[in-house]
Amino acid sequence: MxxxxxxxxxxxxxxxxxxxxxxxxxxxxxxxxxxxxxxxPFEGGSEVEEEALAExxxxxxxxxxxxxxGGEPFAQAAGFAKLAALLREDYExxxxxxxxxxxxxxxxxxxxxxxxxxxxxxxDGRFVEAERSLSLRFRGxxxxxxxxxxxxxxxxxxxxxxxxRWTGETT
Numbered sequence: 001m002x003x004x005x006x007x008x009x010x011x012x013x014x015x016x017x018x019x020x021x022x023x024x025x026x027x028x029x030x031x032x033x034x035x036x037x038x039x040x041p042f043e044g045g046s047e048v049e050e051e052a053l054a055e056x057x058x059x060x061x062x063x064x065x066x067x068x069x070g071g072e073p074f075a076q077a078a079g080f081a082k083l084a085a086l087l088r089e090d091y092e093x094x095x096x097x098x099x100x101x102x103x104x105x106x107x108x109x110x111x112x113x114x115x116x117x118x119x120x121x122x123x124d125g126r127f128v129e130a131e132r133s134l135s136l137r138f139r140g141x142x143x144x145x146x147x148x149x150x151x152x153x154x155x156x157x158x159x160x161x162x163x164x165r166w167t168g169e170t171t
Contacts, residue, residue, distance in 0.1 A: 001047040002079035005039040005071055009060055014067040015094045015121065015138055016165040020057045024071035024080065029098035033129035035140070039071035050079055054086040068095040068119075074104060077111035084118035094121035101147050101158040121161060122147040137168040 005023040008014070014021040023036065025045030030037075038044070057066055066087055073080045073095045084093050095115070097104065101124050104112055116122070123138060124145050131141035138146065146166050151159040161167060 001049055002053065002076055002083065003045045004048045005045045014069060015065050017064050018062045019065040019067050020060055020063045021067045021069055022053060023069050024073045024076050026075050027070050027072040028075060029072060029126055031098060031127040033132065034127055036070065050083040050086060053083055057087060065092040065094065072098055074099060074112055074115065077109060077115045081111050081115040081118060084115060088118055093119045095119050096123045098126040100124050101152060116149060117153060119149045121166065122149050138166060
């Protein structure tokens with residue numbers, strides 16, 4: 001089960017293309033200026049089975065990607081890993097997190113490691129109000145990075161995504 005804050009069925013702001021964004025309920029970070037402070041309490045939201053969420057995603061014929069947001073998806077790593085495994089074959093999977101890649105990579109929680117291994121993209125780092133920028137693509141503050149997870153896990157260090165569809169920059 002995932003404690004869910006909500007779902008955006010046709011998001012265009014949480015990654016490239018039309019995506020389904022799943023907002024987990026509960027966040028330990030409490031970043032000042034957070035756009036979703038209603039997702040902070042861990043006792044809010046409603047519990048939904050991962051299979052039901054996967055089926056809802058599949059009902060959207062236009063979605064090519066799924067983004068996990070929050071709240072903090074890694075606070076419910078087991079549930080989000082189960083959902084990611086159900087969706088992995090058919091969708092690009094991304095997650096927003098207040099943790100850095102390095103913090104998550106160092107965690108000895110097998111569910112965190114499993115979730116990292118199932119994702120394509122990680123937008124990492126806490127939102128920092130003093131670093132806020134509306135010109136950044138798919139990020140809220142300059143300190144946040146768009147991480148290519150398969151390359152990062154293979155290298156054992158954070159490798160930033162260079163794909164124009166994510167960064168908006170041509171290389």
